Amino acid sequence: MRVTKNCLVTMAYTMMDDSAGSTIDSVPADNPFEFQCGAGQMVPGFERGLMGLRAGEQKDFVVSAAEAYGEYNGDLVKKVPRASLPIEVEVEKGMRIPMRSPEGVELVCRILDVQPQQVVADFNHPLAGTNLRISVNIFDVRSNN
Numbered sequence: 001m002r003v004t005k006n007c008l009v010t011m012a013y014t015m016m017d018d019s020a021g022s023t024i025d026s027v028p029a030d031n032p033f034e035f036q037c038g039a040g041q042m043v044p045g046f047e048r049g050l051m052g053l054r055a056g057e058q059k060d061f062v063v064s065a066a067e068a069y070g071e072y073n074g075d076l077v078k079k080v081p082r083a084s085l086p087i088e089v090e091v092e093k094g095m096r097i098p099m100r101s102p103e104g105v106e107l108v109c110r111i112l113d114v115q116p117q118q119v120v121a122d123f124n125h126p127l128a129g130t131n132l133r134i135s136v137n138i139f140d141v142r143s144n145n
Contacts, residue, residue, distance in 0.1 A: 001141045003050045005038035010140035011050075018062055018131035032139050043068045046134060053138045063132040072129030079118045080109075091119055096126075 003009055012029040016022060027033040035041045037050065045067025053059060065071050080099070082091070089097055096110050099121070109121035 001054065001143070003037055003053045003138070003141050006144050007037050008034060008140075008142050008144050009037050009050060009138065010034045011136050011138050013134060013136040015046075016133045018133040024127065024130075024132065029137060029139075034140075036144055043132075045132070049134060050136065050138070053136075053141070055138055055140050058135070058137045060133070060135045063134060065127075065129050065131050068132050069125040069127040069130065072124055076123040077112065078109075078121055078123060080121045081118050082116075085119065 010032050012027050012032050015025040045063030049061040099107050109123045111119050113120040
């Protein structure tokens with residue numbers, strides 16, 4: 001059976017930053033990962049790269065930032081009043097803190113700068129703008145019935 005939407009896939013993989021060459025995530029062969037293809041567990045480009053593969057096959061491919069965690073968006077760098085930050089958190093440059101949007105959505109931001117009355121916060125995903133180099137080994141592909 002080939003990888004198609006809704007099938008169950010068991011695999012090992014290594015995901016690297018395509019430009020820096022650093023490992024972002026890895027699942028070893030002795031403890032493989034199982035997921036339902038098309039259920040949104042993996043970024044779209046990762047799933048597309050698996051389509052058509054069979055158990056026993058290996059593939060190396062690159063997923064563009066747009067098909068992974070999105071392009072970096074400068075509009076997601078915002079000045080946030082310190083009064084809107086959690087009181088119990090001592091805010092420092094570089095730290096990641098959870099915040100809630102005006103619509104009530106839970107977000108995580110990275111603090112770029114701390115000023116007396118506000119902070120500069122980056123709400124981009126940490127991997128936004130990163131092309132991913134992926135190496136997969138497919139162990140099993142089966143129907144999800």
